[in-house]
Amino acid sequence: MTVQGLFSGRANAAAQISAVPRVAIVGRGFSGMMTAIALMKTVRTPFHLQLFDPNSSVSGGQALASARASTILNTRVRDLSVAVGDSDDFNDWLCSNAAFRAAVPAAIPGFRQIFVPKEIFSDYVYQRFSEALAARRDITVQVCNDPVVAIRRSHGNRFLLESANPANPLFDTVILATGYGLSDPHAEEPDVSPIRAQRLVARPHAVLLGSGIRVVDQLLQLRDSGYAGQVTIISRHGFLPQSHTPNSADPVFPAEALPEGLPDIMRFIRQACREAEEQGRSWQSVMNGLRKHARSLWRSLPARDKHQFNRHLRAIYDSHRNRLPEAMHLRLQRELAEGRTVLRRGRAGRRGLSGLFFTPAGSSAEEVLHAERIIDCRCQAPDLSAPLMQSLFSAGLAMPDELSLGLAVTARGEPFLEDGSTVAGLFAVGPLGLGSLPDIDLVPEIVSQAYAAAERIGECFYPQVKAV
Structure with a gap:
């Protein structure tokens, strides 16, 4: 059908x-x-x-x-199968698609490692x-x-x-x-005249709200559409997604018993990442291995530790868990290095006639970021x-x-x-x-x-x- x-x-x-x-x-x-x-x-x-x-x-x-x-x-083909017990189902579907095979000949005979x-x-x-x-x-x-x-x-x-x-x-x-x-896709622009906003902005400037993959997507889409203005990313905790490895990182994780308590678990994971890199692996392989233990670890934590993790550690955990394809991460790093895009840590407030009210981290003073467009890329609970x-x-x-x-x-x-x-x-x-x-x-x-x-x-x- x-x-x-x-x-x-x-x-x-x-x-x-x-x-x-x-x-x-x-x-x-x-x-x-x-x-x-x-x-x-x-x-x-x-x-x-x-x-x-x-x-x-x-x-x-x-x-x-x-x-x-x-x-x-941001997930490889090999991890996107909807057929339980058959991790190659999506790859097989792609291989049977003549138009896709013609467009991506370098991946033949299979597409398991690519991003689509x-x-x-x-x-x-x-x-x-x-x-x-x-x-x-x-x-x-x-x-x-x-x-x-x-x-x-x-x-x-x-x-x-x-x-x-x-x-x-x-x-x-x-x-x-x-x-x-x-967020409401129709609420990207402030409720003011765009002409008025453009007159109050000295040069083209876009503000993106968020710290996950969506904010990077939006940045690259702006550039691909020809936008040449300044871009400011407002992130509550100041973290952006890390990079995938060029090839898939097979999951590894220490075999010894995991410690109890959030601080000890975090130290254990950091040490496992350092040891993996010293042995020629990658920290990404440890994060992939951590997924198999995530639920048992989460269940073992008391409510106090769960709240602490959610307030202080979830942002950095998500930036290492939800990673970017290497090519996208390189573009992001180039944007930041050249100063065309700036990452600012703090809280986004209300929208004004010409931009966004913003409170930098560590400060109580509110400032205005003048921009002709404001795009909310945050994923809400x-x-x-x-x-x-x-x-x-x-x-x-x-x-x-x-x-x-x-x-x-x-x-x-x-x-x-x-x-x-x-x-x-x-x-x-x-x-x-x-x-x-x-x-x-x-x-x-x-x-x-x-x-x-x-x-x-x-x-x-x-x-x-x-x-x-």
Whole structure:
């Protein structure tokens, strides 16, 4: 089935089906599409799937669909497979694409080590979704563009999703895949006349807010579009992404038992990085190896240490975890060395008639950065005050994690409550669980979690469908 199959009569007829389990996925970014693929490949009984998202088109993820998303993804092809147990699936898909092979001949016979444009990965994800749907004639899929504002328990332990459509049916299973919110793409310019702003700025000057990969993407996109003005990057902690190695760094990590306590763990990791470089490896290989231990380390930390990590260390950890392709990092370093781009550490405040109010780190004095354009590239945590989240909390269906970064979830995405119990039929897949599961914003971890959730859903559905 093709992409258009989602909107076919087959999908529209699904509203009449009540004899099979009904599954709702809230969000059609990468987490949502990946969960849909996992369900279709794992749950071997008929079901109806409804995808809720206010965006009118299916995409490969918020980070992929955004205008400020990476032109080149920062993860190698070998780590982007959506097929569990087959790390070569994306590489095989690229190898079967004649146009791509012709455009990147130097990588033949394989592309596992390269970085690809976001559009390529999005096409791959959506084709795998379409193929999975085409292979399941016993599944119906429906798309709803109304935003979900609340989720409530109804009779028979089913869920009611409240949206602009009052006729929404009840669902047996609901999967939240809303990711982590991005700033409003329509709020990049201050609410003043751009002509007035340009008159008050002596020379072309753009201010970028953020410290992650998105801010580097935006900088390079500005340059590639011909922008020659000064650029200032405002970063709360003053860190920017580090570089990947030219070739993939195989994960390594010391075999001895890890210490307890955040300060000792940090010293242990720094020492492991120094030893790796002395032995001819790279610190990147240690960071890659750390991922296998991240969850157990996180669980072992007391709440006090988790808060301390989030306040003081997460920024530097993310700058070493979410790395740039080497070519992009070299361009960034050249920008900084030549002074065309300046990195300033501090807090961004309100916007004025001609720029941005800014408080430098270590100072209480506010200054104005005059600029004709201000672009917010920061990635925001989920808004726990949003009506959808508040409906979950008030109904006792979920609770915030210890850091209030999102929902408290298990490894397979089941929200858990104060007493450790979980709510049957409710899942949160992807970055919504970042406060509970470090690195759940990375593709391999989202793929694993999506399949784990799908397996659990299949276990719950089988006796129900058998009875029907």
